[in-house]
Amino acid sequence: MINIENISKSYTDAGEKRLILDKLSLSFERGESLSIQGASGSGKSTLLHLLAALDKPDSGKITLSTSSGFEDLVSFTEAQADEYRKRQVGLIFQKFNLIDCISVWENVKLPIQISALNRASQNSPDNTDLLIKELLISLDVYKHRDKLPHQLSGGEQQRVAIARGLAHKPPLLLADEPTGNLDSKNSDIVSQLLVETCKAQNTALLMVTHSEKVAQLTEQQWYLENAVLRSI
Numbered sequence: 001m002i003n004i005e006n007i008s009k010s011y012t013d014a015g016e017k018r019l020i021l022d023k024l025s026l027s028f029e030r031g032e033s034l035s036i037q038g039a040s041g042s043g044k045s046t047l048l049h050l051l052a053a054l055d056k057p058d059s060g061k062i063t064l065s066t067s068s069g070f071e072d073l074v075s076f077t078e079a080q081a082d083e084y085r086k087r088q089v090g091l092i093f094q095k096f097n098l099i100d101c102i103s104v105w106e107n108v109k110l111p112i113q114i115s116a117l118n119r120a121s122q123n124s125p126d127n128t129d130l131l132i133k134e135l136l137i138s139l140d141v142y143k144h145r146d147k148l149p150h151q152l153s154g155g156e157q158q159r160v161a162i163a164r165g166l167a168h169k170p171p172l173l174l175a176d177e178p179t180g181n182l183d184s185k186n187s188d189i190v191s192q193l194l195v196e197t198c199k200a201q202n203t204a205l206l207m208v209t210h211s212e213k214v215a216q217l218t219e220q221q222w223y224l225e226n227a228v229l230r231s232i
């Protein structure tokens with residue numbers, strides 16, 4: 001489904017070219033989970049940004065095929081990349097990035113509303129509400145639905161962020177150190193729920209993490225070092 005083929009990426013720093021990713025290849029299916037570990041500065045976020053079509057590789061191919069079509073990320077115009085992010089990708093960051101002046105429920109509803117899939121015509125409002133309810137229940141934050149994000153603990157906020165990342169049913173969820181701000185107990189709970197919810201929703205999960213314990217929950221485990229990936 002996601003196919004990364006021989007991608008290379010370098011940055012020029014103080015006039016010197018630095019190779020960050022060197023002919024990297026990787027593929028994974030919908031519903032599969034995958035983790036990337038690596039030292040700080042090894043290029044993990046760079047890889048995530050390429051998959052989110054926020055940047056392009058210098059060479060190589062990145063494609064996503066789903067039942068609704070085939071996307072060639074490298075050839076995207078800015079408008080196509082924007083559309084791709086709305087429809088096909090969910091994003092979760094270390095900082096939860098929830099909107100603090102609207103409720104938990106509204107935060108999760110937002111990606112459905114802005115999704116270019118025009119779910120309003122496909123899903124009745126009742127179905128949308130049911131989907132949000134199911135997500136919040138499965139992530140154990142339904143009881144907080146009417147609160148503002150700052151009224152929740154860090155672990156609860158990140159569980160809401162996971163619900164928001166999955167609300168528009170993207171085939172791919174990209175998570176950049178999703179438990180980096182949490183203590184170890186919450187990290188365990190949130191990472192377990194993240195992997196389980198993606199699996200239940202048949203969403204591919206690519207997660208960058210510094211935690212070996214979190215990485216062990218995923219089916220494919222990779223380590224990025226010296227611009228190449230090795231399986232662990």
Ligand SMILES: Nc1ncnc2c1ncn2[C@@H]1O[C@H](COP(=O)(O)OP(=O)(O)OP(=O)(O)O)[C@@H](O)[C@H]1O
Binds near residue numbers: 020039
């Ligand atoms: N836009 C850019 N221009 C120049 N250099 C960049 C740019 N983005 C990233 N880099 C460099 O590329 C390298 C890889 O950065 P990246 O953020 O991908 O690392 P990382 O593995 O995610 O690190 P961390 O674990 O600290 O988040 C770093 O040396 C960084 O300084």
